[in-house]
Amino acid sequence: MNQAHDDLQLVRSFQAGDEKAFETLVRRYQRQVANIIYLTMGDRADIEDLAQEAFLRVYKSLGRFEFDSSFYSWLYRIVVNLCIDEIRRRKIRRALSLDFFTEDRLEKETKSIEPKTGLEDVLGKEKKDTVLMALEKLSQEHKTVLVLREYNDMSYDEIAKVLGITPQAVKSRIFRARTELREFLKEYFHERL
Amino acid sequence: MNHTLLQEKLSAFVDGELNKLDEAEIKSHISNCPECRRAAEEYRLLRASIRAAAAQNLAASFASDVTRAARLLVDPQVMWGGVEIFARRLVIALMLVVFLVVSVDSLNSSEQQMTIEPGFSGVSVDSTVQQTLLRGEVSKEDMILAMMER
Ligand SMILES: [Zn+2]
Numbered sequence: 552m553n554q555a556h557d558d559l560q561l562v563r564s565f566q567a568g569d570e571k572a573f574e575t576l577v578r579r580y581q582r583q584v585a586n587i588i589y590l591t592m593g594d595r596a597d598i599e600d601l602a603q604e605a606f607l608r609v610y611k612s613l614g615r616f617e618f619d620s621s622f623y624s625w626l627y628r629i630v631v632n633l634c635i636d637e638i639r640r641r642k643i644r645r646a647l648s649l650d651f652f653t654e655d656r657l658e659k660e661t662k663s664i665e666p667k668t669g670l671e672d673v674l675g676k677e678k679k680d681t682v683l684m685a686l687e688k689l690s691q692e693h694k695t696v697l698v699l700r701e702y703n704d705m706s707y708d709e710i711a712k713v714l715g716i717t718p719q720a721v722k723s724r725i726f727r728a729r730t731e732l733r734e735f736l737k738e739y740f741h742e743r744l
Numbered sequence: 745m746n747h748t749l750l751q752e753k754l755s756a757f758v759d760g761e762l763n764k765l766d767e768a769e770i771k772s773h774i775s776n777c778p779e780c781r782r783a784a785e786e787y788r789l790l791r792a793s794i795r796a797a798a799a800q801n802l803a804a805s806f807a808s809d810v811t812r813a814a815r816l817l818v819d820p821q822v823m824w825g826g827v828e829i830f831a832r833r834l835v836i837a838l839m840l841v842v843f844l845v846v847s848v849d850s851l852n853s854s855e856q857q858m859t860i861e862p863g864f865s866g867v868s869v870d871s872t873v874q875q876t877l878l879r880g881e882v883s884k885e886d887m888i889l890a891m892m893e894r
């Protein structure tokens with residue numbers, strides 16, 4: 552809570568024209584932002600560009616921040632929306648690409664979209680990426696809610712505010728996401744428990 | 745109670761999101777249900793695994809870089825101000841170079857008349873101009889200008 556309060560002080564300083572306050576906020580949250588992007592996009596290559604884009608959006612709208620939420624839940628909303636936009640954009644780009652109708656492409660598409668298939672792929676990969684790859688197979692809705700809960704350690708109420716849904720919806724989405732992941736990760740759990 | 749509903753409660757229990765009453769209900773259920781006990785363990789392992797996978801960070805310079813980029817984006821004046829100063833200095837420097845080339849050239853021109861090279865229509869590109877050109881300090885147009893001045 553202390554840190555959250557301190558964040559708001561920094562926002563005030565920024566609004567009063569102190570650029571260093573923005574830099575401090577970036578430094579404070581860059582790791583969290585990097586990992587939300589990593590877990591959501593599933594690829595290291597996306598982190599820097601998207602993190603930069605996220606903080607540029609923050610800079611542009613921080614002047615209008617109204618102190619009706621914590622800074623971090625406002626920040627995470629920006630990051631999550633950015634990732635959702637980016638995934639949507641890529642889907643469209645892929646759909647428009649010329650080789651979309653080749654069989655090879657169609658096969659790959661089905662694999663990445665259909666969550667129930669590709670369990671063999673998950674288990675074939677290196678151990679440390681197993682969870683990440685399983686996470687990738689979740690729907691965008693399930694993935695986001697789980698990342699905010701498991702990685703960012705946010706309460707259902709906080710997640711609800713970030714995503715603009717009810718805490719009850721958060722609760723059931725988390726449950727469904729976990730149920731799906733348990734299915735993908737049967738072997739992984741079997742080896743460890 | 746329906747088992748699926750209990751399992752959903754269990755998930756919330758692991759997150760510490762249950763009220764005291766529901767919590768007591770889940771605790772007593774877990775002690776009798778190996779399936780839910782197993783699920784709770786898996787939820788905890790899942791959480792630990794996700795946190796372990798999230799070991800990324802950005803460069804130490806990221807914060808200052810992004811702040812600079814943001815400032816330029818929002819206030820292009822910062823950038824154009826810099827470009828304007830640079831452009832003004834460049835123009836002055838170029839004018840100075842042209843002036844030097846021209847004056848050195850006209851000083852030399854009297855001597856040059858004595859050693860006209862055959863086949864080269866009287867205008868020999870003297871070494872100063874050539875070197876200046878080679879060093880890229882002056883453009884071709886400037887050199888032509890300088891030669892026309894003679
Ligand atoms: Zn049970």
